[in-house]
Amino acid sequence: MQxxxxxxxxxxxxxxxxxxxxxxxxxxxxxxPNTQACNIDLGLPGVLxxxxxxxxxxxxxxxxxxxxxxxxxxxxxxKNYFYPDLPKxxxxxxxxxxxxxxxxxxxxxxxxxxxxIGVTRAHLEEDAGKSLHEDFHGSTGIDLNRAGTPxxxxxxxxxxxxxxxxxxxxxxxxxxxxxxxxxxGNMQEGSFRCDANxxxxxxxxxxxxxxxxxxxxxxxxxxxxxxxxxxxxxxDLIESGGKVVQETRLYDAARDETRSMRTKEEANDYRYFPDxxxxxxxxxxxxxxxVRSDMPELPDAKRQxxxxxxxxxxxxxxxxxxxxxxxxxxxxxxxAAGDAKLAANWVMGELAAALNKENLEIGSSPVDAPxxxxxxxxxxxxxxxxxxxxxxFEAMWNGEGGADEIIEARGLKQITDSGAIERVVxxxxxxxxxxxxxxxxxxxxxxxxxxxxxxxxxxxASQGKANPKQVNELLRQKLS
Amino acid sequence: xxxxSISELSAGLRQGAFSSVELTRHFLDRIARHDERLNAYITxxxxxxxxxxxxxxxxxxxxxxxxxxxxxIAHKDIFCTDGIRTTxxxxxxxxxxxxxxATVVSRFKQAGAxxxxxxxxxxFAMGSSNETSYYGAVRNPWDTTRVPGGSxxxxxxxxxxxxxxxxxxxxxxxxxxxxxxxxxxxxxxxxYGRVSRYGMIAxxxxxxxxxxxxxSAEDAATLLQAMAGxxxxxxxxxxxxxxxxxxxxxxxxxxxxxGLPKEYFGAGLDPAVAAxxxxxxxxxxxxxxxxxxxxxxxxxLAVPVYYVVAPAECSSNLARFDGxxxxxxxxxxxxxxxxxxxxxxxxxxxxxxxxxxxxxxxLSAGYYDAYYLKAQQIRHLISDDFxxxxxxxxxxxxxxxxxxxxALGEKADDPVSxxxxxxxxxxxxxxxxxxxxxxxAPADGRPVGLQLIGNYFQEARLLNLAHRLxxxxxxxxxxxxxxx
Numbered sequence: 001m002q003x004x005x006x007x008x009x010x011x012x013x014x015x016x017x018x019x020x021x022x023x024x025x026x027x028x029x030x031x032x033p034n035t036q037a038c039n040i041d042l043g044l045p046g047v048l049x050x051x052x053x054x055x056x057x058x059x060x061x062x063x064x065x066x067x068x069x070x071x072x073x074x075x076x077x078x079k080n081y082f083y084p085d086l087p088k089x090x091x092x093x094x095x096x097x098x099x100x101x102x103x104x105x106x107x108x109x110x111x112x113x114x115x116x117i118g119v120t121r122a123h124l125e126e127d128a129g130k131s132l133h134e135d136f137h138g139s140t141g142i143d144l145n146r147a148g149t150p151x152x153x154x155x156x157x158x159x160x161x162x163x164x165x166x167x168x169x170x171x172x173x174x175x176x177x178x179x180x181x182x183x184x185g186n187m188q189e190g191s192f193r194c195d196a197n198x199x200x201x202x203x204x205x206x207x208x209x210x211x212x213x214x215x216x217x218x219x220x221x222x223x224x225x226x227x228x229x230x231x232x233x234x235x236d237l238i239e240s241g242g243k244v245v246q247e248t249r250l251y252d253a254a255r256d257e258t259r260s261m262r263t264k265e266e267a268n269d270y271r272y273f274p275d276x277x278x279x280x281x282x283x284x285x286x287x288x289x290x291v292r293s294d295m296p297e298l299p300d301a302k303r304q305x306x307x308x309x310x311x312x313x314x315x316x317x318x319x320x321x322x323x324x325x326x327x328x329x330x331x332x333x334x335x336a337a338g339d340a341k342l343a344a345n346w347v348m349g350e351l352a353a354a355l356n357k358e359n360l361e362i363g364s365s366p367v368d369a370p371x372x373x374x375x376x377x378x379x380x381x382x383x384x385x386x387x388x389x390x391x392x393f394e395a396m397w398n399g400e401g402g403a404d405e406i407i408e409a410r411g412l413k414q415i416t417d418s419g420a421i422e423r424v425v426x427x428x429x430x431x432x433x434x435x436x437x438x439x440x441x442x443x444x445x446x447x448x449x450x451x452x453x454x455x456x457x458x459x460x461a462s463q464g465k466a467n468p469k470q471v472n473e474l475l476r477q478k479l480s
Numbered sequence: 481x482x483x484x485s486i487s488e489l490s491a492g493l494r495q496g497a498f499s500s501v502e503l504t505r506h507f508l509d510r511i512a513r514h515d516e517r518l519n520a521y522i523t524x525x526x527x528x529x530x531x532x533x534x535x536x537x538x539x540x541x542x543x544x545x546x547x548x549x550x551x552x553i554a555h556k557d558i559f560c561t562d563g564i565r566t567t568x569x570x571x572x573x574x575x576x577x578x579x580x581x582a583t584v585v586s587r588f589k590q591a592g593a594x595x596x597x598x599x600x601x602x603x604f605a606m607g608s609s610n611e612t613s614y615y616g617a618v619r620n621p622w623d624t625t626r627v628p629g630g631s632x633x634x635x636x637x638x639x640x641x642x643x644x645x646x647x648x649x650x651x652x653x654x655x656x657x658x659x660x661x662x663x664x665x666x667x668x669x670x671x672y673g674r675v676s677r678y679g680m681i682a683x684x685x686x687x688x689x690x691x692x693x694x695x696s697a698e699d700a701a702t703l704l705q706a707m708a709g710x711x712x713x714x715x716x717x718x719x720x721x722x723x724x725x726x727x728x729x730x731x732x733x734x735x736x737x738x739g740l741p742k743e744y745f746g747a748g749l750d751p752a753v754a755a756x757x758x759x760x761x762x763x764x765x766x767x768x769x770x771x772x773x774x775x776x777x778x779x780x781l782a783v784p785v786y787y788v789v790a791p792a793e794c795s796s797n798l799a800r801f802d803g804x805x806x807x808x809x810x811x812x813x814x815x816x817x818x819x820x821x822x823x824x825x826x827x828x829x830x831x832x833x834x835x836x837x838x839x840x841x842x843l844s845a846g847y848y849d850a851y852y853l854k855a856q857q858i859r860h861l862i863s864d865d866f867x868x869x870x871x872x873x874x875x876x877x878x879x880x881x882x883x884x885x886x887a888l889g890e891k892a893d894d895p896v897s898x899x900x901x902x903x904x905x906x907x908x909x910x911x912x913x914x915x916x917x918x919x920x921a922p923a924d925g926r927p928v929g930l931q932l933i934g935n936y937f938q939e940a941r942l943l944n945l946a947h948r949l950x951x952x953x954x955x956x957x958x959x960x961x962x963x964x
Contacts, residue, residue, distance in 0.1 A: 087805060273796070
């Protein structure tokens with residue numbers, strides 16, 4: 001039988017505020033346990049939450065970016081359950097009336113076609129703390145630094161039909177929240193987390209199959225793997241006469257499999273009700289207008305602009321706009337170099353490879369954008385060749401200074417003096433009589449290839465500094 | 481000295497007739513002498529009180545005294561006090577000391593009031609007799625075989641027996657007004673949002689409100705002045721400006737329209753209580769007020785609605801008492817489940833457990849619409865009743881409670897009968913309105929309370945009405961003989 005996969009994602013984006021959603025404690029990552037948890041985060045008796053206005057602004061930004069309806073009046077509700085790292089015994093979230101309603105984003109499929117994915121809603125909530133099971137000899141440690149960190153939970157429609165689409169959607173949301181400056185997108189630190197609702201149904205069927213919710217996915221690669229594993233598991237199960245049960249499953253990256261965590265029957269009854277400690281959030285026109293008039297350029301618009309203003313191919317434009325920091329980097333390089341295509345090639349080629357090799361993010365590149373741009377300008381103005389540029393780049397990467405400094409210190413400046421080049425060309429011709437003879441006797445079609453030998457010798461003799469274009473011209477002249 | 485009003489005491493302090501240390505010692509002596517019989521205090525803070533008194537004396541000497549500087553008061557043990565244990569009447573918090581002051585507590589600190597201790601209360605403010613306290617029942621100073629009411633029973637008994645000048649209380653369904661009535665003192669529940677709830681251990685967040693309990697409306701006005709006002713740490717506190725409550729006292733009552741809800745004078749009301757209330761109504765007529773009958777048709781729904789809303793909120797508010805971070809933890813838990821179950825089973829008393837169970841049930845999937853949602857809808861109807869009434873009258877008057885103080889143990893095994901002792905007070909919380917209980921003529925030697933209900937933020941009017949009655953009569957001056 002032909003099966004169709006149906007996927008919806010729940011994404012938790014940690015909002016990049018300085019203080020927590022309902023208290024003044026810092027949200028910085030990595031502090032010593034429980035040093036960033038104040039009386040409110042600890043859930044002491046008598047304390048009350050006060051909403052951080054900044055999270056509202058961020059949610060409205062997101063709503064604007066995905067063209068969503070706004071919850072003009074949204075309500076915080078309590079989600080009640082007991083867990084040691086949930087200090088109050090309830091999580092403050094939004095339930096019936098979220099701040100962001102229906103919206104959508106477009107993803108690009110491999111064939112180049114666009115697909116619209118619906119966003120059902122997005123709501124504000126507080127994060128819980130962390131339970132630490134290691135180092136406590138059979139006990140559990142509780143770190144409440146994360147408790148009260150603001151989250152925007154973004155719930156999609158079940159619009160995705162493959163793991164690839166799910167990844168494309170997740171990347172898109174990841175890209176948008178970063179462009180908006182509302183989330184740092186760091187998946188390792190848990191600032192951006194994806195849960196996937198996965199089900200299968202016979203092709204052509206309208207009703208949804210029973211879904212499993214996959215949790216504990218902390219990279220896009222694992223998202224794809226977890227979904228693919230789960231789809232296969234469900235199809236195998238059904239085809240062998242079994243039934244999918246509604247449950248939560250944990251993805252185990254080490255084993256590349258999903259495991260049952262709890263079934264629907266074991267699920268909590270969260271007993272949601274409006275939190276009486278917080279007033280409903282009423283958005284007025286002035287507030288919404290202020291947010292809308294202060295929107296940054298979004299990924300789709302930037303991609304379009306790059307491809308028009310810099311003459312980039314659709315592919316190049318989408319690669320360099322993948323993240324805001326990369327796009328900003330590229331744009332600085334392109335402006336400084338004065339040659340956008342060259343900039344794109346270097347950013348996506350040499351630079352990407354170097355970063356990849358050392359597992360660095362663009363933000364921590366040892367070669368900053370103005371430096372790379374300045375070097376590319378030296379290619380464009382014929383001071384160095386593309387080949388020499390690789391040496392210069394490597395030296396810059398190793399902290400030896402800027403391009404001009406390195407070119408000067410290492411004497412890498414390209415030789416464009418035709419007299420000097422001619423002397424080398426003559427030497428090479430004189431030193432290789434046999435090759436000269438066979439070149440002259442060859443058919444024109446073959447000569448092109450044979451010229452390469454002489455070019456190589458001249459470049460070698462000039463330590464790569466001779467202008468390749470001039471070398472080619474002179475050789476052709478002298479050998480004919 | 482202990483029968484003087486706050487303004488008399490304050491004048492005495494400023495004139496040097498006595499010092500705050502002397503005044504404080506006087507009250508500490510009275511507590512030492514009498515409280516064993518009453519059990520009004522859970523925690524006494526002699527040393528802190530004397531230190532506070534010395535600081536107050538210095539402030540008075542420096543000419544920086546306010547009306548409460550050096551005045552010995554007591555806080556209900558529901559307010560968190562930095563460095564002083566806060567039990568909330570529960571075993572759960574027997575050894576809990578908060579690292580911060582409630583806003584109410586810090587405002588009294590700033591005003592220079594001296595704190596004698598933390599008063600007894602029903603466990604987590606759940607009760608109408610003070611019998612649910614883990615620290616033992618409080619006795620009524622007028623008759624120690626009877627209850628003082630609850631949940632602010634310790635504060636009410638302490639003020640009535642003059643074991644403090646005045647005290648703070650909290651009122652979720654009548655917890656200031658009902659014990660004030662049963663102990664013969666003046667107790668005001670302000671408009672919801674008038675006083676910050678920050679640092680007040682939550683029972684039912686949408687109903688809880690702190691207020692003053694005092695010997696007179698005049699004293700209550702002085703206390704409310706210190707307590708009221710917006711607090712950025714409580715999102716539900718009101719931005720509304722705070723008037724000068726003392727300045728509003730003494731206003732003329734001519735033409736003031738008083739409404740008597742017929743539902744508050746029907747079946748279930750003790751005829752002796754009704755008679756005392758009638759006497760007070762006659763006084764108001766003499767003072768120039770116009771008295772008309774009104775109707776609050778949804779009155780009978782208030783108690784059932786309350787016993788869905790309040791337990792629902794409490795079931796969630798009390799989830800934080802799980803034995804993990806603070807409060808009672810059972811010995812040697814086997815696992816997490818065991819830790820939760822035994823810590824809570826041991827830490828909470830039966831009334832608290834009953835309400836947590838009712839509330840959990842009311843919020844459960846499949847029951848939420850029928851109970852919680854329906855209750856919220858009816859709550860609107862109850863508010864609408866009052867809104868309609870306040871289009872006709874300026875203030876609503878009735879008995880605070882259907883009867884006088886009942887015997888200890890009399891209703892302890894009959895929760896529904898206990899719940900009905902708050903029948904006239906609960907609707908006020910559901911609507912978020914201010915209400916005051918004022919002592920009127922006693923019935924069978926026991927205090928009777930008259931309740932005045934005002935429109936939102938009309939505390940000044942209520943205090944004035946209470947004050948005018950207290951100027952015209954001596955009912956509020958009666959003191960229990962045993963504690964003279």
